[in-house]
Amino acid sequence: MHPDPSDPHSEHHDAALLAAVAGLADTAAADAATDDLLRRLVEVAVEHLGVDGAGVVAAGTAGPGDLRLVHVSTGGPEAPERLQEQLAEGPCQDAALFGVDVVVDDLLDPVQTAWPSYVDSALAAGWRSVVAVPLLSGGRLGGVLDVYRRVPGTWRARELHWVRVLGHLAASYLALAADRDEARRAREDLEHASTHDALTGLPNRVLLFDRLDQALSSARRRGRGVAVLFVDLDRFKAVNDTFGHAAGDRVLAAVAARMRAELRDGDTLARLSGDEFVVVCDDLPATDDEGRQRDVDAVQARLRRALAPPVRLGDVDVVVSASTGVAHSGPGSTAEELLSEADAAMYRAKHPAGQATGTxxxxxxxxxxxxxxxxxxxxxxxxxxxxxxxGTVRAVEALLRWQHPTRGLLPAAEFVDLAEHCGMVVAFGRWVAQEACAHLARWRSAHGPAAPETVYVNLSARELADPELGRVLQDALERNGLEPGDLGLELLESSFIDPLVLPALHELQRRGHPLSIDDFGTGYSSLARLVDLPVRMAKVDKSLVAGIASDPRRRALLDAVVTVAVGLDVEVVAEGVESAEQAEALLAAGCDYLQGFHCGAPGPADEIDLRLR
Structure with missing residues (x-):
């Protein structure tokens, strides 16, 4: 190793070693991988410490004994180093376990050794002396450096000093590299989370539009085409209602994995929201309509094949099908236009144009x-x-109706889905907010304290995504002299599967609007979900109310809902109350309010006037 201090060349050797250490720092700063840094460490040790061989192991995450051999110098101690890794014993393992240098002047000396298998292997390979230095920085173990000599002899203080210096400096560089890698992973995880759906791992709406914009730009440059497939699972709400949202999530994850496996490498499969998926197929023929359609038909056939096998939920097989709409790009197509066209085509596929509508x-x-x-x-x-x-009217729920020119008054259930798919639901919602506030202001003027405290309007997930929603609600309140607390907002529980809903709800609650969740209690994960929702009121679904007076199982579930709601300071409304017997049982169970034909049927604002008088 290095000569003693009297050697006139010692300063030269020290300078060379320091230069090599600086090179290690450059390697670390150059964004090198941890293993590359450790390999360079072995080269520096053999070249500048005057040893005959060296090896280095990297520390794992399972504890001090979790060591992985990274590199051995050329012609170095490969056999004993690998044996240490396999048997988890040897000077390297002790250095890692106890965090101290392990110095063995002679492997034949039984006083200095306690690893018979390792010693036999080292001696058989011609090694007689070893030093193991843990690479420690800030209490964190990065690995262990082993240096070997073929002849026995005492390791002098100067020699050990430089081995330790090299090891300690390398440990610092390893810690920096580890921090850099951890920061990179955290950044990558954050970027992934912002562009991917948490449940399925698929691209979300943000990444979908980015990919679609790129595909359209590339298609215009190359004279090619793009197709968008809008895939909507059929009757998926029934899966959630029957088996619970947790089971529904498992179905969605399985469906997503199957569809992704059937697509081409260049295609994009994204989860838009809920049970809606979008496929972007690029690099299609731009002018060959037959060829383009043939390619899209093949994609649709593969998707059908992916969905054909049932999804196993415990002891039950759930059959999944989907309706698909397709839109093809044109010379000036935008991502928004293509997606809207595919959405409309999907809706037409789900409800054929000649199909009777029920009215x-x-x-x-x-x-x-x-x-x-x-x-x-x-x-x-x-x-x-x-x-x-x-029996006092504390609040009212505003319900949209359509006075059809020939079919009479239609309830929202018969047209609101169509309004949503046609892009009219936001405009309808704005009209509802204005009318509801005007009605409440009129009741207060006429009836004073006897007027309802709050009017609740229903919102869809699409309305919550409207950036103008806050301004629209504020305008409706100001026009009628009301405060945010007077206008409640109600959503279906199924809406909360959309990741965009929860942040919007928190903002509305911050503004002062009381929030209500409708059809509560129909999903398996409902009670756990209630913890995260900023709601004042939870409406128990009428499926729990029916038979409550005589069905102990329904009563037990209602008791659970009420118990959780009370603990979270959430008021409980029982929906679908149709008899005095039900009302009595529901109030006895702890429900705060009742809603249903027993309490009053839906009617025009004038009927509420009569009720208040």
Whole structure:
């Protein structure tokens, strides 16, 4: 190793070693991987410490004994180093375990050794002396450096000093590299989380639009085409209602994995929200309509094949199908236009144009008529009372109706899905907010304290994503002299599967709007979900209310819902109350308010006037 201090060349050797150590620092700063840094450490040790061989191991995450051999110098002690890793014994293992240097002047000396298998291997390979130095920095073990000599002899203080210097400096560089790698992983994880769906790992809406924009730009440059497939699972709400949201999540994850496995490498599969998926197929023929359609048909066939096998949920097989809409790019297509066209095509596939709608006529006719409902003044707002134990009207729920020109008054259930798919639901929601506030202001003027405290309007997940929602609600309140606490907002529990909903709800709650969750209690994860929701009121689904007076199982579930809600300071409303017997049982179970035909049927604002008088 290095000569003693009297050697006139010692300063030269020291300078060379320091230069080599500086090179290690450069390697670390150059964003080198940890293993590359450790390999360079072995080269520096053999070249500048005057030893005959060296080896280095990296520390794992399972504790001090979790060591992995990274590198051995050329012609170095490979056999004993590998044996240390395999048997978890030897000077390297002791240095890691106790955090101290292990110095063995002669491997034949039994006083200095306690690892018979390792010693036999080292001696058989011609090694007689070893020093193991733990690479420690800030209490964190990065690995262990072993240096070997073929002849026995005492390791002098100067020699050990330089081995330790090299080891300690290398440990510092390893710690820096580890911190850099950890920061990079955290940054990558954050970037991934912001662009991918947490449940399925698929690209989310943000990344979907980015990929679609890139595909369209590339297609325009290369004279190619892009197709967008909008995939909506059929009757998926029934899966959540029957088996619970946790089971529904498992189905979604399984479906996503199957579809992804069937697509081409260049295709993008994204989860838009809920049970809606989007496939972007690029590099398609731009002018060969037949060829383009053939490629898209092949993709659709593979997706059908992926969904064909049932998904196993415990002892039950759940059959999943989907409706798909396709849109093809044109010369000036935008991502928003393509997605909207594919969405509309999916809706037409799910509800064929010639199919009866349940009220007579075709869906296409209904859609055309619905677009004229707002400008022609055919929307109506009815209200249903929400009463307390004394029968006093404490709040009302505003319910949208459509006065159809030939079919009479239609409830929202018969047209609101169509309104959402046609892009009219946001405009309808703005009209509802204005009307509901106007009605509440009129009741207060006429009836004073007897008027309802709050009017609740229903919002869809799409309305919550409207950036103008806050301004619209504030405008409705200011026009009618009301405060945010007077206008409650109600959502279906199924809406909370959309990741965009929860942040929007927190903002609305911060503004002062009371929030209510409808159809509560229908999903397996409902009670756990309630903890995260900023709601004042939870409406127990009517499926729990029916038979509550005589069914002990329904009563037990209702008791659980009420117990959790009370603990979270959430008021409970029982929906679908149709008899005095049900009302008595629900109030006895701890429900705060009742809603249903027993308490009052939905009706125009004038009927609420009569009720308040």
């Amino acid at each position: 007579g006529g075709s869906l296409r006719d209904l859609e055309r008529q619905l677009t004229r409902a707002l400008p022609e003044g055919r929307l109506r707002l009815h209200h249903q009372p929400i009463t307390d134990a004394t």
